[in-house]
Amino acid sequence: MKVVTTIxxxxxxxxxTKKEQKTIGLVPTxxxxxxxxxxxxxxxxxxxxxxxxxxxxxxxxxxxxEDFESYPRDLPRDTxxxxxxxxxxxxxxxxxxxxxxxxxxxLLVGRQATILCGASRPGHFDGVVQVVAKLFHLAEPMxxxxxxxxxxxxxxxxxxxxxxxxxLEIKTxxxxxxxxxxxxxxxxxxxxxxERAEAPAIFAALNIAKAHFLQTQNAQEAIALADKHIxxxxxxxxxxxxxxxxxxxxxxTAQTNKFLLAVAVxxxxxxxxxxxxxxxxxx
Amino acid sequence: MKVVTTIxxxxxxxxxTKKEQKTIGLVPTxxxxxxxxxxxxxxxxxxxxxxxxxxxxxxxxxxxxEDFESYPRDLPRDTxxxxxxxxxxxxxxxxxxxxxxxxxxxLLVGRQATILCGASRPGHFDGVVQVVAKLFHLAEPMxxxxxxxxxxxxxxxxxxxxxxxxxLEIKTxxxxxxxxxxxxxxxxxxxxxxERAEAPAIFAALNIAKAHFLQTQNAQEAIALADKHIxxxxxxxxxxxxxxxxxxxxxxTAQTNKFLLAVAVxxxxxxxxxxxxxxxxxx
Numbered sequence: 001m002k003v004v005t006t007i008x009x010x011x012x013x014x015x016x017t018k019k020e021q022k023t024i025g026l027v028p029t030x031x032x033x034x035x036x037x038x039x040x041x042x043x044x045x046x047x048x049x050x051x052x053x054x055x056x057x058x059x060x061x062x063x064x065x066e067d068f069e070s071y072p073r074d075l076p077r078d079t080x081x082x083x084x085x086x087x088x089x090x091x092x093x094x095x096x097x098x099x100x101x102x103x104x105x106x107l108l109v110g111r112q113a114t115i116l117c118g119a120s121r122p123g124h125f126d127g128v129v130q131v132v133a134k135l136f137h138l139a140e141p142m143x144x145x146x147x148x149x150x151x152x153x154x155x156x157x158x159x160x161x162x163x164x165x166x167x168l169e170i171k172t173x174x175x176x177x178x179x180x181x182x183x184x185x186x187x188x189x190x191x192x193x194x195e196r197a198e199a200p201a202i203f204a205a206l207n208i209a210k211a212h213f214l215q216t217q218n219a220q221e222a223i224a225l226a227d228k229h230i231x232x233x234x235x236x237x238x239x240x241x242x243x244x245x246x247x248x249x250x251x252x253t254a255q256t257n258k259f260l261l262a263v264a265v266x267x268x269x270x271x272x273x274x275x276x277x278x279x280x281x282x283x
Numbered sequence: 284m285k286v287v288t289t290i291x292x293x294x295x296x297x298x299x300t301k302k303e304q305k306t307i308g309l310v311p312t313x314x315x316x317x318x319x320x321x322x323x324x325x326x327x328x329x330x331x332x333x334x335x336x337x338x339x340x341x342x343x344x345x346x347x348x349e350d351f352e353s354y355p356r357d358l359p360r361d362t363x364x365x366x367x368x369x370x371x372x373x374x375x376x377x378x379x380x381x382x383x384x385x386x387x388x389x390l391l392v393g394r395q396a397t398i399l400c401g402a403s404r405p406g407h408f409d410g411v412v413q414v415v416a417k418l419f420h421l422a423e424p425m426x427x428x429x430x431x432x433x434x435x436x437x438x439x440x441x442x443x444x445x446x447x448x449x450x451l452e453i454k455t456x457x458x459x460x461x462x463x464x465x466x467x468x469x470x471x472x473x474x475x476x477x478e479r480a481e482a483p484a485i486f487a488a489l490n491i492a493k494a495h496f497l498q499t500q501n502a503q504e505a506i507a508l509a510d511k512h513i514x515x516x517x518x519x520x521x522x523x524x525x526x527x528x529x530x531x532x533x534x535x536t537a538q539t540n541k542f543l544l545a546v547a548v549x550x551x552x553x554x555x556x557x558x559x560x561x562x563x564x565x566x
Contacts, residue, residue, distance in 0.1 A: 138450075
């Protein structure tokens with residue numbers, strides 16, 4: 001496995017790979033790799049001849065009061081883990097390498113960025129699509145891999161690819177869950193024993209809402225049932241719980257055929273997110 | 284030569300061409316081809332194995348009071364001309380084919396769009412970079428060709444390619460001039476005999492300013508000389524006359540090494556533009 005830090009080195013590798021008619025899978029990360037990242041890398045390796053993983057803590061997606069400086073970084077450890085998952089090249093550029101100049105042209109996400117997790121992070125998703133567009137152009141992948149856990153991020157990136165015709169496919173990896181259904185998260189360790197026992201109610205609530213909606217097409221009732229299940233079975237406070245069209249993240253209509261059911265809940269001080277993406281089955 | 288109107292057909296051609304390891308040159312146009320477009324196509328053909336010309340009157344770069352509906356269109360004539368210039372594929376999509384959905388993600392040009400020709404056309408260059416980014420992703424060219432006559436457009440597209448790392452090269456074709464130096468334009472026919480006789484003073488003024496600036500590094504004096512040459516030798520009214528850094532289109536500093544000297548002049552009712560792009564020679 002190679003670790004490259006300059007755009008010139010990465011482009012040389014990409015050009016050589018293309019010349020050999022090999023396919024490239026890209027796994028964009030901010031490093032400090034966990035199981036989720038490694039699943040993305042292993043899936044990319046199964047689908048493509050070559051896997052490029054970017055490790056770049058992107059300053060433009062952090063707000064002024066967010067933790068850009070203190071975001072955890074450990075390239076030696078990441079390198080070892082990435083290699084074990086079959087990554088061929090790590091691209092770990094400096095901020096100066098990625099943003100040497102600023103001519104003032106920006107990608108701005110619209111309505112999709114104003115809701116769900118975006119409501120409390122203005123500018124965050126603009127930074128995400130900026131760095132993702134750059135990485136897509138630099139690595140020229142046939143497929144790029146993202147975790148469905150960050151469903152809003154994936155929806156926005158799928159919209160970017162669709163509306164700007166990027167010549168690649170977005171692959172989404174399903175949420176990895178504990179045996180009782182709780183979505184895996186590095187934050188789960190913050191939960192007390194009682195909170196941890198209650199937390200699976202979040203996933204259960206999503207399933208209740210999905211089943212009710214598929215049966216009745218009544219979104220309002222479905223959401224109310226999920227809301228009741230969470231508030232009855234946990235001491236948590238719901239941040240958001242919404243059923244939207246996917247990937248546009250707009251209000252659903254009779255024409256909507258793909259859905260995102262997304263939830264964020266504060267269990268004590270710990271904010272947990274989860275979601276389901278589903279379609280109405282053909283008749 | 285093929286004429287394709289769907290993205291699916293274009294992508295199929297592009298994928299086959301890439302498989303054969305042939306290089307692609309892209310010439311984006313709004314059709315109603317003139318000599319300038321054909322020079323772009325012939326240059327693209329000399330540099331690349333295959334030339335794709337897009338013919339698409341892009342609605343998103345027209346303002347609400349501009350001439351999108353009445354913009355001239357003549358695909359049969361364009362097809363003949365493009366073939367004669369060596370174009371391999373014309374991509375002539377409908378508006379619905381290019382913009383089937385709108386998830387609300389936009390490319391916004393910053394300061395570069397607020398000056399020169401952009402000052403009177405808010406949103407114009409946002410529409411230009413939107414369609415250009417889409418065409419770059421659809422045609423996947425190694426090189427894309429633009430005329431230097433629209434220097435601000437080229438500067439913005441070069442900035443787009445640089446700041447978003449598009450994997451291609453922008454090639455600029457020099458302004459084609461009449462024997463007396465006047466930049467060729469379909470608008471020149473609107474000039475009266477007297478106006479036509481005066482119009483070469485515009486190009487002469489740019490050369491005077493450039494020579495003075497290269498000798499003295501005094502931009503203000505250089506601009507004043509050009510201004511005086513135009514107002515003395517024509518009955519024209521200067522819309523703008525500016526010396527800026529290229530491609531950032533910012534105020535020049537001691538560090539600036541590439542320059543755009545751009546002018547727009549109303550000669551009677553006819554608005555003529557011209558420009559020079561130049562560097563300070565190494566010592």
